[in-house]
Structures are given as C-alpha cells and as structure tokens.
Amino acid sequence: MTQLNTAALIKQLIADIQAGALTDAHHKLPAEPELMAHYQVTRYTLRQALQSLSKMGYTYQAHGVGTFVRPQQADSIALAHHGGLTAEMARLGSKLTTTKAQAAPTTRAQADFQPSETTLAPDDPLIAVTRLRAKDGQPYLMEQSYYRQTIIKTIPEAALYGSLFNYCEAQRDIRIGWIDQVIMSEPLPQVAAEYLNLPVGAPCLVVQDETYLSTGELLAFSKQYYDYRQAKFFMVKKVH
Amino acid sequence: MTQLNTAALIKQLIADIQAGALTDAHHKLPAEPELMAHYQVTRYTLRQALQSLSKMGYTYQAHGVGTFVRPQQADSIALAHHGGLTAEMARLGSKLTTTKAQAAPTTRAQADFQPSETTLAPDDPLIAVTRLRAKDGQPYLMEQSYYRQTIIKTIPEAALYGSLFNYCEAQRDIRIGWIDQVIMSEPLPQVAAEYLNLPVGAPCLVVQDETYLSTGELLAFSKQYYDYRQAKFFMVKKVH
DNA sequence: AAGTGGTCTAGACCACAAG
DNA sequence: TTGTGGTCTAGACCACTTA
Numbered sequence: 374m375t376q377l378n379t380a381a382l383i384k385q386l387i388a389d390i391q392a393g394a395l396t397d398a399h400h401k402l403p404a405e406p407e408l409m410a411h412y413q414v415t416r417y418t419l420r421q422a423l424q425s426l427s428k429m430g431y432t433y434q435a436h437g438v439g440t441f442v443r444p445q446q447a448d449s450i451a452l453a454h455h456g457g458l459t460a461e462m463a464r465l466g467s468k469l470t471t472t473k474a475q476a477a478p479t480t481r482a483q484a485d486f487q488p489s490e491t492t493l494a495p496d497d498p499l500i501a502v503t504r505l506r507a508k509d510g511q512p513y514l515m516e517q518s519y520y521r522q523t524i525i526k527t528i529p530e531a532a533l534y535g536s537l538f539n540y541c542e543a544q545r546d547i548r549i550g551w552i553d554q555v556i557m558s559e560p561l562p563q564v565a566a567e568y569l570n571l572p573v574g575a576p577c578l579v580v581q582d583e584t585y586l587s588t589g590e591l592l593a594f595s596k597q598y599y600d601y602r603q604a605k606f607f608m609v610k611k612v613h
Numbered sequence: 614m615t616q617l618n619t620a621a622l623i624k625q626l627i628a629d630i631q632a633g634a635l636t637d638a639h640h641k642l643p644a645e646p647e648l649m650a651h652y653q654v655t656r657y658t659l660r661q662a663l664q665s666l667s668k669m670g671y672t673y674q675a676h677g678v679g680t681f682v683r684p685q686q687a688d689s690i691a692l693a694h695h696g697g698l699t700a701e702m703a704r705l706g707s708k709l710t711t712t713k714a715q716a717a718p719t720t721r722a723q724a725d726f727q728p729s730e731t732t733l734a735p736d737d738p739l740i741a742v743t744r745l746r747a748k749d750g751q752p753y754l755m756e757q758s759y760y761r762q763t764i765i766k767t768i769p770e771a772a773l774y775g776s777l778f779n780y781c782e783a784q785r786d787i788r789i790g791w792i793d794q795v796i797m798s799e800p801l802p803q804v805a806a807e808y809l810n811l812p813v814g815a816p817c818l819v820v821q822d823e824t825y826l827s828t829g830e831l832l833a834f835s836k837q838y839y840d841y842r843q844a845k846f847f848m849v850k851k852v853h
Numbered sequence: 854a855a856g857t858g859g860t861c862t863a864g865a866c867c868a869c870a871a872g
Numbered sequence: 873t874t875g876t877g878g879t880c881t882a883g884a885c886c887a888c889t890t891a
Binding site: 380427430433435436438441444446449452453489490549550551552553554555556557558559560561575576577578585587588589599601604605606607608609610611612613 | 620667670673675676678681684686689692693729730789790791792793794795796797798799800801815816817818819825827828829839841844845846847848849850851852853
C-alpha cells in the first residue's frame with residue numbers, strides 16, 4: 374500500500390468493502406485509527422474519502438458508534454457519482470451505449486433552449502450534438518447538447534459514440550470545473566417520444582445541465598430526456 | 614466577530630455577499646488568507662464554508678485565480694440546501710404553506726408504498742400524514758409520509774401545519790442523521806391531480822425519501838408529488 | 854470511563870493561471 | 873515569478889453512545 378491519495382483511497386475502500394474484507398458481521402467498518410494505520414493515511418484524507426462514500430450511499434457514520442456499510446441503492450443513478458454517466462451505469466451493472474449520434478454547427482440564437490448564462494453572444498458558434506442512448510440495448514434517453522466551438526474546436530465521430538465527458542477531459546487546455554444540473558419533469562416532446570416508444574406528453578424526467586471549465590467559462594449546455602420508467606436519481610442529504 | 618464555527622461562518626458569508634460587502638467589480642472575493650484574517654478562522658473552517666457555498670451555487674472557486682460569486686439560481690430548489698423545505702423556499706422569496714393536513718395511525722403493511730429498508734415488521738406502527746402544500750397560495754405539492762410511531766410517538770396538529778422537519782429536530786432523543794432521496798418522474802395520480810388542477814397522468818416530479826436518525830435507524834419515509842410546471846431542483850457537481 | 858466520530862488549529866507542500 | 877486555490881500532515885479538543 375503505497376502513498377494513497379483521496380481518489381485512490383476511495384477506490385480502494387470501495388473495492389475492499391465489496392470484497393467483504395473490511396466489515397464485521399454487523400456491517401461495521403474498523404474505527405478510524407485502525408483504517409488510518411491500515412491505509413497509511415492521515416485522518417484528513419481518510420475522512421475525505423469516507424465523506425465521499427457516504428454521499429454515494431455506500432456507508433454512513435454514526436457519531437459515537439462507528440462507520441457502517443449500507444445496502445446498495447441498486448437501480449438509481451447516484452447524483453454524487455464521479456466521472457461520466459457511462460461509468461455510473463457500469464457501477465449499476467448496466468451498459469450505456471449510443472445508438473445514434475449526429476453533430477452539426479449552429480449558433481446560440483438558433484439553439485432549442487438557452488443557457489442561464491446570458492453573456493454569450495447570439496452568434497456564438499456552437500456544435501449541436503443529438504444523441505440517442507440505450508441502457509442494455511433498451512432506449513433510455515435522448516440528449517440534445519451544445520458545445521461552444523470556440524473551446525472544443527471539433528468533435529470526432531468516435532467521441533460521439535463514446536463518452537463525450539471523457540473526450541473533453543482528455544483535451545489539452547480543457548479542464549472541467551463543475552456542472553450545474555437542473556432536474557425537472559416535462560411532457561415528453563415528439564422526437565424523444567418516438568425513440569423511447571412512449572406517447573407524446575407522457576411524463577419525462579429531464580436534466581438540463583451546464584458544464585463550466587475550471588476557469589468559470591461556459592463549455593457546453595444540454596438537456597437530457599430520460600425514460601421515466603427506467604431512470605431515477607439518488608442522493609444522500611446529510612443533516613447537522 | 615467572535616469565534617465563528619462553520620455553520621455561523623456560512624451564514625455570515627452569505628449575508629456579507631448579499632450585502633455586496635465582499636466582492637469587487639468582477640464578483641471576486643478576497644483571497645483565502647484575507648478571509649481567514651477577516652473572519653478569524655483557520656483555512657480548514659474557511660474552506661469548509663466555501664465548499665458549502667459552492668454546492669449551494671453561491672460561489673465557485675477557480676484554481677490559481679480566485680473565488681467568485683455566481684448569479685443566483687432564482688427559481689430552483691437547491692438540493693444542497695440546509696434545513697427544511699420551508700426555509701429553502703424562503704430563500705427563493707416564496708412562502709410555503711400547508712393548506713390541508715391530516716394524520717392517522719396505520720402499519721407498514723398498509724402503507725401505499727414501502728421503504729427500501731426491509732427490516733421493518735409488517736405491523737410496525739406508523740403515523741400516516743397527508744399534506745397539501747402551497748407556494749405563495751398556489752397549489753404546489755402533495756405529500757404522503759409515514760412516521761414510525763415507536764420513535765415519534767405523536768404529532769401535534771400545530772406541527773402538521775408548520776415544519777415537520779423542525780418539529781422532529783426539536784424533540785428530545787431524536788437526531789436526524791441523513792435523508793435518502795430518490796428523484797423521479799411518474800404519471801400524476803388522481804389525489805394529487807385534483808389538488809394541483811392537472812389531469813391524471815400528467816407529468817409529475819416525484820421525490821421519494823427516507824429519513825434516518827443519526828444512529829442509522831429509520832425514522833420516516835415519504836413521497837412528494839410536485840407540480841411539474843413549478844418545481845425544479847438544482848445542484849452543482851464538482852469535477853476533479 | 855472508554856471508545857467512537859465531529860470539529861478545528863497550524864502549518865507544509867503542490868498545482869494552476871497570469872504577468 | 874507571484875499569488876491563487878487544492879491537498880495533505882499532525883495533533884488537539886469536543887460531542888455522542890455505550891457500558
């Protein structure tokens with residue numbers, strides 16, 4: 374075990390928990406001093422990792438009692454997940470694939486919806502990306518996104534069918550800082566209805582998000598229409 | 614400024630930001646060393662508070678550049694908010710009121726829906742609470758919740774029309790630890806449809822949650838049906 | 854009283870962006 | 873090179889649960 378940082382410790386803890394190597398009969402983890410010694414990290418690093426695990430629903434910590442692993446939330450997407458949606462679906466044991474994708478140049482003024490940030494010029498060049506994505510072969514979501522062409526330059530065909538998130542992160546000079554997400558419900562629009570095999574106007578779970586660089590500059594904005602019968606989002610709210 | 618802890622610092626920062634007392638012309642906050650000196654806290658406490666502010670969408674931090682205040686998300690409920698829903702609505706400048714409420718004893722087996730935790734006995738005594746809640750006088754959501762009678766004993770009429778969250782927190786021997794939330798979309802059921810003046814089967818934004826004590830014990834589970842035209846949820850996802 | 858997690862201090866070093 | 877935020881160490885004290 375050599376010099377774990379927080380990210381590595383999180384992975385290691387998840388692996389060790391899933392292997393059942395850490396918990397006793399009551400799903401209780403060793404106390405923090407023991408874990409610190411075992412993984413050779415200080416309390417700060419350990420607790421950063423345990424906080425991540427709590428937010429993802431893996432564990433909870435009871436003051437004065439101990440740290441316990443929880444039954445896994447099996448069918449919901451954790452809003453606190455790391456990495457892209459594809460990776461999160463993999464955690465749930467499902468495979469997310471892109472069945473159809475197309476990209477075309479456009480401008481902000483011509484987009485189907487607008488970002489909340491109003492500082493973009495109407496003729497700001499965008500790359501419009503429409504994708505149909507399936508979960509284990511079943512239609513799952515339709516995604517309409519707009520990438521700022523001044524930042525991302527071009528999106529190769531291969532990236533469209535893989536993880537656009539990973540593609541962006543791999544670019545030089547592009548470091549994603551955070552993503553704003555607005556979760557809502559809307560009547561299903563026609564394009565999405567056809568793909569999801571649902572009537573127009575049926576319930577639809579919608580996520581509208583805006584991706585910002587670590588400098589605070591807007592990189593992209595998008596809207597995802599999920600099949601309401603399949604998609605659920607999960608989060609843990611700590612109370613203090 | 615006397616001995617601020619994290620919670621107090623968060624409040625103070627929000628107040629100072631809203632008063633415009635902290636930011637320069639570019640919405641930039643003073644650097645961390647300055648803030649530490651100003652509020653007389655260490656970097657740990659300061660950064661805990663700034664992290665909270667980031668998650669609530671008040672600010673963002675740009676590595677190597679500085680900390681900036683963001684335009685406020687005006688019409689969305691922040692999933693990272695502290696306290697109850699009533700308090701969060703107040704932040705948005707709206708008033709959440711309960712227009713109708715009723716409580717009745719029941720058991721787990723008779724509940725309309727079940728918690729994910731399966732360790733509750735079928736005859737576990739519950740208090741069923743149904744509430745209709747309005748935002749600024751307009752019908753906003755219907756809530757069906759079940760409180761475990763072995764823990765909460767009784768719910769007075771007054772609490773039903775106020776904040777049940779605050780009522781529980783105020784009880785002796787009851788310390789809320791965390792709340793699991795599953796966000797989804799469903800066809801609007803009839804009871805909620807009547808209240809919200811929407812057709813049955815219309816889109817509905819649903820939050821199903823489970824409230825746990827800090828000891829890990831289940832306190833309550835509930836389902837809230839929001840008017841999809843009014844309710845949106847907001848969150849910030851950090852990427853590293 | 855003992856052992857657990859929760860908070861906070863003080864300080865070091867690293868990574869990033871801009872001049 | 874300078875100044876910013878990001879990560880990590882080491883250790884103290886507090887609050888809670890259980891015995």
